[in-house]
Amino acid sequence: MSTTTRTIPYRRRREDKTNYKKRLKLLLANKPRLVIRKSLKNIVLQVIEYGEKGDKIIASAHTHELKKYDWKYNGGNIPSAYLTGLLIGKKAAKKCKEVIVDLGLQNPAKGTRLYAAMKGAIDAGLQTPHDPSIFPAEARIKGEHIAKNTLLKEAKAKDISKAFEECKQKILKA
Numbered sequence: 001m002s003t004t005t006r007t008i009p010y011r012r013r014r015e016d017k018t019n020y021k022k023r024l025k026l027l028l029a030n031k032p033r034l035v036i037r038k039s040l041k042n043i044v045l046q047v048i049e050y051g052e053k054g055d056k057i058i059a060s061a062h063t064h065e066l067k068k069y070d071w072k073y074n075g076g077n078i079p080s081a082y083l084t085g086l087l088i089g090k091k092a093a094k095k096c097k098e099v100i101v102d103l104g105l106q107n108p109a110k111g112t113r114l115y116a117a118m119k120g121a122i123d124a125g126l127q128t129p130h131d132p133s134i135f136p137a138e139a140r141i142k143g144e145h146i147a148k149n150t151l152l153k154e155a156k157a158k159d160i161s162k163a164f165e166e167c168k169q170k171i172l173k174a
Contacts, residue, residue, distance in 0.1 A: 005117040006127070008137075009052045015082075015108065016042050016105055017105070018104075018105075019104070019105055019141050022104075025090055026102055027098055028127065029100050031095045031096075031098055031099060031100045032047050032048060032049045032058060032092075032097060032098075032099050032100070033048050033049075033050075033100050033101070033102040034046075034047055034088070034092075034099040034102065034118070034121055034126065034128065035048055035099050035101065035102045035104070036101065036102070036104075036114050036117050036118065037169075038081075038105075038106065038108075038114060039076070040076050040121055041063075041074060041075050041076040042062065042063045042064070042075045042076060043062075043063050043075065043076070043080065043081045043084050043113060043117055044060070044061075044062050044063075045061045045062075045084055045085060045087075045088040045117055046058065046059070046060040046061075046088075047056070047059045047060070047088065047091075047092040047095075047096060047098075047099060047126075048102075058092055058095050058096060059088055059091035059092040059093075059095065060088070061084050061085075061087040061088035061091060061150070062084070062123065063075030063076075063080050063081075064085050064086065065084070066080060066087070067088060068148070069083075069167045069171055069174075070163070070167060070170065071083060071163065071167045072115075072163070073143075073163065076112055076114070077114065077143070077146060078112075078116045078136055078140050078141060078143070078145075079116075079141060079142065079143040079146070079160065079164045080113075081113035081114070081116040081117040081120070082093055082117065082119060082120040082141045083120060083164070083167055083168060083171060084117055085116065085117035085118060085119060085120020085121040085122075085123075085124070086120035086121070086123060086124045086168060086171050086172070087120075087123055087124075087171055088117075088120075088121055088124070088126075089120060089121040089123065089124020089126045090124050090125075090171060090172070090174065092121075093124060093125040093126060097125075097126070097127055098126070098127045098128065099121075099126050099127070099128050100128060100129075101118055101128055101130075106129060110133070110134050111134070111135070111136040111137070111140070112136070115135050115136060116136050116140075116141055117136070118130065118135075118142040119135045119136075124172075142160075142164050142165070143160040143161055143162075143164050144161055146160050147159075147160050147161060154167060159172065
């Protein structure tokens with residue numbers, strides 16, 4: 001019979017929801033966190049401040065909110081992520097200026113939706129440490145790759161770059 005002791009990880013770590021080592025480093029920075037979470041069809045961004053009784057959400061944005069700004073395209077693409085980042089940046093700029101990006105357990109691959117959302121927040125006025133080489137190309141942010149590669153028969157797909165610029169201007173004016 002073996003007498004090996006085994007340490008059971010915390011529940012949220014077992015469920016692959018929280019990396020406590022990374023979370024502690026983010027909290028020690030004493031700055032609000034820009035939390036970016038993605039799903040297949042949406043992106044959710046929140047600016048969260050640590051509190052002893054629980055974290056406090058300063059501002060949040062979801063790709064569903066882009067419908068108010070006449071964005072009629074899918075919420076799971078790079079232009080939608082950028083616009084959602086722009087939206088959270090406008091909302092949070094009144095309450096905080098500098099944030100630290102929290103990607104959680106997601107894969108931080110260069111040029112992805114995560115970094116498009118981060119670029120949108122930076123362009124809206126939030127400051128965060130970053131390397132400009134991680135952002136997607138400007139053509140991808142505007143959605144030109146979608147218009148070029150789409151198989152839709154509708155002419156709407158070709159107008160994504162124009163719709164992107166209109167939506168961006170509406171968010172910046174709001």
